[in-house]
Amino acid sequence: xxxxxxxxxxxxxxxxxxxxxxxxxxxxxxxxxxxxxxxxxxxxxxxxxxxxxxxxxxxxxxxxxxxxxxxxxxxxxxxxxxxxxxxxxxxxxxxxxxxxxxxxxxxxxxxxxxxxxxxxxxxxxxxxxxxxxxxxxxxxxxxxxxxxxxxxxxxxxxxxxxxxxxxxxxxxxxxxxxxxxxxxxxxxxxxxxxxxxxxxxxxxxxxxxxxxxxxxxxxxxxxxxxxxxxxxxxxxxxxxxxxxxxxxxxxxxxxxxxxxxxxxxxxxxxxxxxxxxxxxxxxxxxxxxxxxxxxxxxxxxxxxxxxxxxxxxxxxxxxxxxxxxxxxxxxxxxxxxxxxxxxxxxxxxxxxxxxxxxxxxxxxxxxxxxxxxxxxxxxxxxxxxxxxxxxxxxxxxxxxxxxxxxxxxxxxxxxxxxxxxxxx
Amino acid sequence: xxxxxxxxxxxxxxxxxxxxxxxxxxxxxxxxxxxxxxxxxxxxxxxxxxxxxxxxxxxxxxxxxxxxxxxxxxxxxxxxxxxxxxxxxxxxxxxxxxxxxxxxxxxxxxxxxxxxxxxxxxxxxxxxxxxxxxxxxxxxxxxxxxxxxxxxxxxxxxxxxxxxxxxxxxxxxxxxxxxxxxxxxxxxxxxxxxxxxxxxxxxxxxxxxxxxxxxxxxxxxxxxxxxxxxxxxxxxxxxxxxxxxxxxxxxxxxxxxxxxxxxxxxxxxxxxxxxxxxxxxxxxxxxxxxxxxxxxxxxxxxxxxxxxxxxxxxxxxxxxxxxxxxxxxxxxxxxxxxxxxxxxxxxxxxxxxxxxxxxxxxxxxxxxxxxxxxxxxxxxxxxxxxxxxxxxxxxxxxxxxxxxxxxxxxxxxxxxxxxxxxxx
Numbered sequence: 001x002x003x004x005x006x007x008x009x010x011x012x013x014x015x016x017x018x019x020x021x022x023x024x025x026x027x028x029x030x031x032x033x034x035x036x037x038x039x040x041x042x043x044x045x046x047x048x049x050x051x052x053x054x055x056x057x058x059x060x061x062x063x064x065x066x067x068x069x070x071x072x073x074x075x076x077x078x079x080x081x082x083x084x085x086x087x088x089x090x091x092x093x094x095x096x097x098x099x100x101x102x103x104x105x106x107x108x109x110x111x112x113x114x115x116x117x118x119x120x121x122x123x124x125x126x127x128x129x130x131x132x133x134x135x136x137x138x139x140x141x142x143x144x145x146x147x148x149x150x151x152x153x154x155x156x157x158x159x160x161x162x163x164x165x166x167x168x169x170x171x172x173x174x175x176x177x178x179x180x181x182x183x184x185x186x187x188x189x190x191x192x193x194x195x196x197x198x199x200x201x202x203x204x205x206x207x208x209x210x211x212x213x214x215x216x217x218x219x220x221x222x223x224x225x226x227x228x229x230x231x232x233x234x235x236x237x238x239x240x241x242x243x244x245x246x247x248x249x250x251x252x253x254x255x256x257x258x259x260x261x262x263x264x265x266x267x268x269x270x271x272x273x274x275x276x277x278x279x280x281x282x283x284x285x286x287x288x289x290x291x292x293x294x295x296x297x298x299x300x301x302x303x304x305x306x307x308x309x310x311x312x313x314x315x316x317x318x319x320x321x322x323x324x325x326x327x328x329x330x331x332x333x334x335x336x337x338x339x340x341x342x343x344x345x346x347x348x349x350x351x352x353x354x355x356x357x358x359x360x361x362x363x364x365x366x367x368x369x370x371x372x373x374x375x376x377x378x379x380x381x382x383x384x385x386x387x388x389x390x391x392x393x394x395x396x397x398x399x400x401x402x403x404x405x406x407x408x409x410x411x412x413x414x415x416x417x418x419x420x421x422x423x424x
Numbered sequence: 425x426x427x428x429x430x431x432x433x434x435x436x437x438x439x440x441x442x443x444x445x446x447x448x449x450x451x452x453x454x455x456x457x458x459x460x461x462x463x464x465x466x467x468x469x470x471x472x473x474x475x476x477x478x479x480x481x482x483x484x485x486x487x488x489x490x491x492x493x494x495x496x497x498x499x500x501x502x503x504x505x506x507x508x509x510x511x512x513x514x515x516x517x518x519x520x521x522x523x524x525x526x527x528x529x530x531x532x533x534x535x536x537x538x539x540x541x542x543x544x545x546x547x548x549x550x551x552x553x554x555x556x557x558x559x560x561x562x563x564x565x566x567x568x569x570x571x572x573x574x575x576x577x578x579x580x581x582x583x584x585x586x587x588x589x590x591x592x593x594x595x596x597x598x599x600x601x602x603x604x605x606x607x608x609x610x611x612x613x614x615x616x617x618x619x620x621x622x623x624x625x626x627x628x629x630x631x632x633x634x635x636x637x638x639x640x641x642x643x644x645x646x647x648x649x650x651x652x653x654x655x656x657x658x659x660x661x662x663x664x665x666x667x668x669x670x671x672x673x674x675x676x677x678x679x680x681x682x683x684x685x686x687x688x689x690x691x692x693x694x695x696x697x698x699x700x701x702x703x704x705x706x707x708x709x710x711x712x713x714x715x716x717x718x719x720x721x722x723x724x725x726x727x728x729x730x731x732x733x734x735x736x737x738x739x740x741x742x743x744x745x746x747x748x749x750x751x752x753x754x755x756x757x758x759x760x761x762x763x764x765x766x767x768x769x770x771x772x773x774x775x776x777x778x779x780x781x782x783x784x785x786x787x788x789x790x791x792x793x794x795x796x797x798x799x800x801x802x803x804x805x806x807x808x809x810x811x812x813x814x815x816x817x818x819x820x821x822x823x824x825x826x827x828x829x830x831x832x833x834x835x836x837x838x839x840x841x842x843x844x845x846x847x848x
Contacts, residue, residue, distance in 0.1 A: 014646050016463050018450030019655065025468065029442030039440050040475050044449065044466040051464050058482070112625070163819060201536070222438050231443065282713075282734065288720025289706075289713025292734040296712025299788055299821055307740035309733055310706065310716040316731035316774055320744065350740055364723055395587065397723055 003038035004063035004185055009055055011069040011079060012160055013046040023162045024068040031169065033233070036185030037064055047076050056086040060153045064181060066172075069160030071142035073122025079157060080145070084130040087149035091128050094135070098127035101141045108141075133157075136171035139164035146175040154181050189234035191246050194259035196227050196410045203228045203253065210248035217242045225399075225406035227265070228256075258413060265409045266294045266301075272416040273304040278353035278382075280412065282308030283321055283346035285333065285359040286376065290405045306352050311342065321345030332371065334359050336388050339377035347381050354415060356380040356408045360391075362400045376404045380411040387415055427462035428487035428609055433479055435493040435503060436584055437470040447586045448492040455593065457657070460609030461488055471500050480510040484577045488605060490596075493584030495566035497546025503581060504569070508554040511573035515552050518559070522551035525565045532565075557581075560595035563588035570599040578605050613658035615670055618683035620651050620834045627652050627677065634672035641666045649823075649830035651689070652680075682837060689833045690718045690725075696840040697728040702777035702806075704836065706732030707745055707770035709757065709783040710800065714829045730776050735766065745769030756795065758783050760812050763801035771805050778839060780804040780832045784815075786824045800828045804835040811839055 008029060010022045025042035032039045040062060045055045047070060059065035070079030084091050105119040126141050133147040139159035147155045154177045158165045172178055195203065200223040207230075213219035216238025222229045230249065234242040250257065259268055273280055282292045292308040295301055309320045314333055317323040322345040323338055331337045342357035360376030367373035374395070379388040391407060393400045432453060434446045449466035456463045464486060469479045471494060483489035494503030508515050529543040550565050557571040563583035571579045578601045582589045596602055619627065624647040631654075637643035640662025646653040654673065658666040674681065683692060697704055706716045716732040719725055733744045738757055741747040746769040747762055755761040766781035784800030791797035798819070803812040815831060817824045 014644050016453060016466060017457050017644070018453030018463065018466075019644065019653075020646060020648075021445060021447075021450055023445075026442030026445055029440060033441050039442065040470070040472075041479060042440060042442075042468040044468075045464070048464075055465060163823070220438050220441070220443065222444060224444075229443075284713070286720075287717070288725075289708070289716035289732060289734065292713035292736075293711070293717050296710075296734070296736060297822065297825075299786075301712075302736055306737040307734045307744070308713060308736075309744070310713065310720075310731045312716075312720060312726055312732075313730040319775075320731070320733070320773070349744070351743075362723075398721065399587075401721075 003036060003188075004181060005040045006032040006037040006064040006066065007040055007059040007062040008032075008042040009059050009065065009067045010042065010044045010160075011047060011052060011067065012044075015044045015069075016046040024158070024160070024165050027162065027166060028066045028068070028169075032064065032066070034187060034190070035173070035182055036187040037181075047078060049078055049082060052078065053082045053086050056082055060086055060149055060151050060155070062153055064178075065149075065153050065155045066158065067155065068158045068165055071126070071139075071157065071159050073119070073126055073141060075125075077125075080129060083147070083155055083157060087130065087147065087151070087153075087155065089147070089150065090131045092131060093124060093128050095127075097129070097135055097143060098123060100138060101126050101143070104138065104141050134175050134177070136175055137168045139168060144168040144171065146172055146177050148177040154178055186236040188236070189232075189239060189242065191232040191234060191242055192260060192262050193230040193246070193249060193253070193257055194227060194261075194265075195230070195253060195256040196258050196265070196406075198228060198253060198256040200228055203230060206249055206252040210245055210252065213245070215241050217245055219245075225403050226410075227406060258410070264294075265406065265413065266298055269409055269412050269416070270295065270298055270301055270304050272413060273354070276353075276416070278416075279304055279306050279351075281306055281346040281350035281352040281355040282408075283342040283355060283357040284308060284310050285312060285317070285342070285357075286362040287358045287360075287401050287404050287408070288312065290401055291356065291358060291408045294405055294409065306350050308350070309346055317342060317345075321349060334361055334371050334375060334377060336377050336379070336390060339379040340381070340386060340388055343379040343381040343386060354380065354382045354412060356412050358404050358408050360400070360404060362397045362404075364397060374400055376400065376407070378404065378408050378411050380408070380415040382415045387411055427460060428605060429464045430456040430461040430488040430490065431464055431483040431486040432456075432466040433483050433489065433491045434466065434468045434584075435471060435476060435491065436468075439468045439493075440470040448582070448584070448589050451586065451590060452490045452492070452593075456488065456490070458611060458614070459597070459606055460611040461605075471502060473502055473506060476502065477506045477510050480506055484510055484573055484575050484579070486577055488602075489573075489577050489579045490582065491579065492582045492589055495550070495563075495581065495583050497543070497550055497565060499549075501549075504553060507571070507579055507581060511554065511571065511575070511577075511579065513571070513574065514555045516555060517548060517552050519551075521553070521559055521567060522547060524562060525550050525567070528562065528565050558599050558601070560599055561592045563592060568592040568595065570596055570601055572601040578602055610660040612660070613656075613663060613666065615656040615658065615666055616684060616686050617654040617670070617673060617677070617681055618651060618685075618689075619654070619677060619680040620682050620689070620830075622652060622677060622680040624652055627654060630673055630676040634669055634676065637669070639665050641669055643669075649827050650834075651830060682834070688718075689830065689837065690722055693833055693836050693840070694719065694722055694725055694728050696837060697778070700777075700840070702840075703728055703730050703775075705730055705770040705774035705776040705779040706832075707766040707779060707781040708732060708734050709736060709741070709766070709781075710786040711782045711784075711825050711828050711832070712736065714825055715780065715782060715832045718829055718833065730774050732774070733770055741766060741769075745773060758785055758795050758799060758801060760801050760803070760814060763803040764805070764810060764812055767803040767805040767810060778804065778806045778836060780836050782828050782832050784817075784824070784828060786821045786828075788821060798824055800824065800831070802828065802832050802835050804832070804839040806839045811835055 216235035347355035363373030771779035787797030
């Protein structure tokens with residue numbers, strides 16, 4: 001493993017206190033990996049100067065140090081000053097940069113109806129940067145910077161808001177210090193297998209039986225809401241080994257593979273619907289709209305998804321989905337019969353080709369000995385008939401709901417891809 | 425700031441590669457803070473032994489080191505071995521623990537129909553623990569451990585799956601080494617203010633005008649989907665200062681405060697509905713079910729939330745919500761008129777006291793010069809009339825949807841708490 005080492009440092013007191021989740025570390029880790037660097041660690045740290053400087057010093061031992069946050073106009077925002085100090089380089093006020101930041105600040109002062117004098121000290125502070133650094137763009141009044149430290153480490157300083165960081169990141173990749181670093185690497189190849197309905201340990205065993213990883217191919221197996229995500233990172237020269245491993249895994253696990261790229265199941269479902277010219281509707285009880293929300297998270301989903309009903313109350317199941325009151329009385333709202341009636345009702349009422357329904361006990365209350373928390377019924381109905389599943393999920397409310405959503409989407413895929421006679 | 429320093433280390437190659445977000449770091453950071461420790465850093469690292477050991481050595485300089493992950497039965501799971509090595513203590517096989525793990529493994533072998541011999545080496549590996557450590561429980565076959573290192577640092581070793589980690593954490597708090605550490609601290613008090621409709625910079629100015637933080641009160645201001653979250657961490661003895669600061673902030677920001685605890689807006693909405701004995705329905709277009717999903721994320725929401733319609737296609741708006749075709753033709757689906765008709769239709773069709781609707785252009789496609797991406801209409805209708813809002817959101821599809829959801833929930837709150845004559 002001779003990939004250059006990359007370290008990510010995310011600063012923010014709300015991050016280190018766990019009040020907000022850091023999104024920049026995972027983004028930058030994925031980016032460094034895809035460009036042939038090895039993401040070695042992600043450190044989240046607050047704005048206490050001694051702590052932040054110590055973390056930056058450790059990071060400077062890597063080949064690349066990517067820092068997010070702490071670029072604001074106030075004295076608490078110390079990233080640039082501490083990067084310079086840790087790297088052992090001086091600071092200077094960049095007059096041209098100061099002019100650009102002043103223009104942004106004057107516009108903000110006018111918009112907020114405040115005197116520009118309030119902003120002036122912050123402008124000079126934000127225009128102060130390490131000797132030898134390159135400016136890669138502005139996020140509001142905060143400049144993104146790239147610096148080759150005397151140690152050789154390429155330091156990239158980026159703003160904290162994830163959308164701003166992601167906007168400036170391509171500029172960092174195109175900077176001279178980063179280009180020179182990336183010229184030493186080969187971006188590894190990636191292979192993805194996405195499976196549903198098989199256990200993580202069965203996939204791990206299939207990987208072992210297929211010869212395991214190594215020899216330039218690294219495999220990770222990750223379980224999420226019944227899906228198993230297998231990712232192979234392939235060094236240059238190991239493509240044949242990766243082909244062989246992928247083929248072995250495919251032949252052993254074929255029946256459970258639903259994808260060979262990183263697209264989520266909702267995109268597969270939409271693609272399958274479009275291929276047939278079919279439309280989809282949802283009827284949700286315990287998932288409360290999450291299935292529809294997942295499908296509509298995909299841009300352009302409106303060409304195949306018409307809508308849905310969140311039938312939380314029984315009166316809504318009856319009135320909006322046509323579930324007979326007698327059925328509800330005989331079997332209860334959480335039953336295979338009601339799930340089927342909900343899907344059929346949604347299909348008919350919304351006039352779609354396919355509909356999927358979910359009804360269950362998400363907890364923590366509402367469970368009974370006959371219908372305990374975690375009992376969920378899912379049903380998908382298409383033009384050629386339907387398929388139902390009874391499930392018994394462990395976990396808390398959020399995880400029962402998330403698993404129910406995954407099951408519903410995969411059951412739609414099942415109805416769209418397989419003959420109803422098949423027993424899977 | 426004399427709080428004992430806590431460092432969190434989360435291990436996992438899928439975490440350091442950004443393939444999965446770490447949930448354990450934020451959880452443990454919040455926990456340490458609430459028990460009077462100072463969360464100094466959270467480091468995410470893979471399973472490369474040299475990297476992991478270096479991170480553990482740095483962590484051992486703190487007063488508490490909390491480690492998650494790497495406790496599995498295979499040779500890649502090196503956390504226990506490397507903790508012992510970094511701390512300079514020996515390892516031993518705990519025969520009693522080995523018996524407990526063997527029992528779990530034999531049951532698993534039987535369930536999976538595999539020979540127990542496959543499991544035996546893993547059992548011995550997982551029963552191997554540092555001299556002087558305390559076992560705080562088992563997660564599957566992985567023991568959670570607490571160790572006082574020779575350096576004085578209290579090391580807690582926990583399993584990687586968040587639910588298992590959270591289940592074993594109370595045992596760590598009750599262990600002797602941790603009790604002795606916590607006896608040196610005072611859990612700080614916490615105050616929370618939750619605001620909506622005011623800018624982050626206005627809240628920061630109000631905090632400055634109120635005298636700022638310091639003197640035993642630390643303030644963080646955090647913006648999220650138009651909400652501003654202000655949190656005060658209050659050292660023992662600084663309660664009067666915190667009272668004064670909170671009162672000052674309240675008088676300056678009163679009009680925008682919706683909460684004084686950490687409950688999300690959907691819980692406030694449900695509480696307000698229950699107080700009036702009213703029910704709620706949703707009618708969603710661009711948010712695709714997310715408003716209903718947020719409301720139903722709250723256990724017991726079924727007593728006030730009856731259901732909703734996801735009216736993605738125009739035919740669903742007409743058929744299920746009674747939005748007149750002429751209205752859609754005259755104003756378009758994304759209009760104040762259609763938003764109002766959707767809310768009124770949902771209220772009538774689902775028979776609730778209040779209904780809220782969202783229609784907009786979430787993008788990235790579908791925008792026009794007249795109706796650009798980010799244009800969203802929200803409408804809440806109650807027994808005494810309704811309120812609508814036209815919004816123009818920046819950002820990508822996910823953030824436009826998230827902000828629309830927040831706006832919808834806060835507009836329901838608005839209808840539930842204020843006279844319709846008030847101009848806010």
